[in-house]
Amino acid sequence: METPRLSRDAVLDTALRIVEERGLAALTMRGLAADLGVAATAIYWHVGNRDALVAALTDRVLGDLGDLTPPGSADGPQERIVGVGRVLRRRILARPHAIALLHEQGRTAVMMRPAQRALAAEVAAAGLGGERAATVVRAVLHHVVGFVLLERAVQRGPEPHPGPDEVWRDPDGVDPALAHELGRPHDPDALFEVSLSALVSGLLAADT
Amino acid sequence: METPRLSRDAVLDTALRIVEERGLAALTMRGLAADLGVAATAIYWHVGNRDALVAALTDRVLGDLGDLTPPGSADGPQERIVGVGRVLRRRILARPHAIALLHEQGRTAVMMRPAQRALAAEVAAAGLGGERAATVVRAVLHHVVGFVLLERAVQRGPEPHPGPDEVWRDPDGVDPALAHELGRPHDPDALFEVSLSALVSGLLAADT
DNA sequence: ACCTGAACACCGTTCAAGT
DNA sequence: ACCTGAACACCGTTCAAGT
Numbered sequence: 001m002e003t004p005r006l007s008r009d010a011v012l013d014t015a016l017r018i019v020e021e022r023g024l025a026a027l028t029m030r031g032l033a034a035d036l037g038v039a040a041t042a043i044y045w046h047v048g049n050r051d052a053l054v055a056a057l058t059d060r061v062l063g064d065l066g067d068l069t070p071p072g073s074a075d076g077p078q079e080r081i082v083g084v085g086r087v088l089r090r091r092i093l094a095r096p097h098a099i100a101l102l103h104e105q106g107r108t109a110v111m112m113r114p115a116q117r118a119l120a121a122e123v124a125a126a127g128l129g130g131e132r133a134a135t136v137v138r139a140v141l142h143h144v145v146g147f148v149l150l151e152r153a154v155q156r157g158p159e160p161h162p163g164p165d166e167v168w169r170d171p172d173g174v175d176p177a178l179a180h181e182l183g184r185p186h187d188p189d190a191l192f193e194v195s196l197s198a199l200v201s202g203l204l205a206a207d208t
Numbered sequence: 209m210e211t212p213r214l215s216r217d218a219v220l221d222t223a224l225r226i227v228e229e230r231g232l233a234a235l236t237m238r239g240l241a242a243d244l245g246v247a248a249t250a251i252y253w254h255v256g257n258r259d260a261l262v263a264a265l266t267d268r269v270l271g272d273l274g275d276l277t278p279p280g281s282a283d284g285p286q287e288r289i290v291g292v293g294r295v296l297r298r299r300i301l302a303r304p305h306a307i308a309l310l311h312e313q314g315r316t317a318v319m320m321r322p323a324q325r326a327l328a329a330e331v332a333a334a335g336l337g338g339e340r341a342a343t344v345v346r347a348v349l350h351h352v353v354g355f356v357l358l359e360r361a362v363q364r365g366p367e368p369h370p371g372p373d374e375v376w377r378d379p380d381g382v383d384p385a386l387a388h389e390l391g392r393p394h395d396p397d398a399l400f401e402v403s404l405s406a407l408v409s410g411l412l413a414a415d416t
Numbered sequence: 417a418c419c420t421g422a423a424c425a426c427c428g429t430t431c432a433a434g435t
Numbered sequence: 436a437c438c439t440g441a442a443c444a445c446c447g448t449t450c451a452a453g454t
Binding site: 109130137203 | 338341350362389399
């Protein structure tokens with residue numbers, strides 16, 4: 001009854017290190033086995049196959065986004081809801097591989113859970129309930145996660161075929177000042193703040 | 209001087225058909241060559257390599273999103289801006305493979321171009337200009353594309369590990385009615401409408 | 417229970433050789 | 436200019452066999 005050389009946790013640890021250091025595409029069963037000093041096929045006994053391995057990795061990475069309640073200093077309901085979104089975005093961006101993991105497998109729902117709880121609490125505290133509250137929670141969640149997804153996709157892209165400037169060389173009908181402004185790179189942090197605030201204020205102001 | 213058996217366009221045509229029918233992962237150089245009735249290596253002469261092939265596919269699919277100006281029936285500036293977002297989303301959803309293509313290669317900017325123009329026109333018509341107008345354009349664009357990206361990611365996912373219900377079994381502090389509401393599946397179309405409208409109204413109402 | 421080694425059916429890509 | 440065939444260095448996965 002020897003103690004086994006390998007364990008599920010050991011496999012996940014090394015796999016996660018590979019993904020963090022060299023990306024999800026660099027995670028191969030053979031390479032992972034080499035790093036573990038073991039035959040490639042040994043991994044299958046512990047984690048099933050590559051898909052299951054990636055799924056397990058996803059759960060581990062997204063299971064601990066931590067507490068998302070905004071600092072007590074934020075007082076207004078709008079500012080508190082925006083605060084949850086802000087923290088959520090930062091937590092996701094702090095895990096660069098999380099996005100790749102999510103997208104490979106479409107388990108976005110897993111990532112949404114803790115954020116959904118935190119948002120629900122704030123929205124309820126703001127005096128909303130029922131269907132209307134659920135809509136606010138979902139809208140904010142979608143906005144934040146979608147924003148981050150897109151933000152990373154744009155970052156990863158090589159310089160776009162036609163440079164961002166070039167597209168606006170011929171403004172053709174569009175206000176030249178606006179065209180020039182759109183040609184310049186923008187600050188994602190600022191854009192996030194402005195758009196999330198606008199969304200929440202619009203949601204809270206709605207009649208229905 | 210025989211006419212060549214293959215052409216760049218023929219390669220792209222068949223490649224696109226494969227992606228549409230069986231997904232981006234099913235696009236292999238060998239399989240594509242088989243469909244074309246040619247040696248796998250012949251493809252390389254016409255399109256370079258697989259990455260270049262995918263890039264070319266992306267340009268083709270996203271180059272013709274078509275005109276995005278909303279119907280003339282929409283009159284208010286807010287309704288017109290929302291209209292552009294609505295049309296953009298529908299056009300993207302009508303091309304299921306477009307999202308995979310985009311994400312594989314991060315050329316999201318390409319897709320944004322025509323939408324940016326249409327939005328800029330509407331925002332300018334609404335009387336905004338300069339930096340403020342640019343912010344509105346970018347915020348709406350990010351919201352719509354991010355929403356669609358997330359929407360598809362959720363769709364593709366297998367049933368989440370803990371069912372959407374299960375998560376809310378123990379509401380623990382959260383209003384039970386809200387918890388129950390969040391456990392139910394929602395209508396993405398409705399959520400899109402509500403959130404985009406709220407965002408735009410919030411953006412147009414902002415003081416700065 | 418846990419691990420190895422060989423084997424199968426794939427990949428993308430390069431390159432000399434043919435026409 | 437355009438295409439083939441062989442070859443290289445990879446993949447994920449299965450499975451009988453070992454301990």
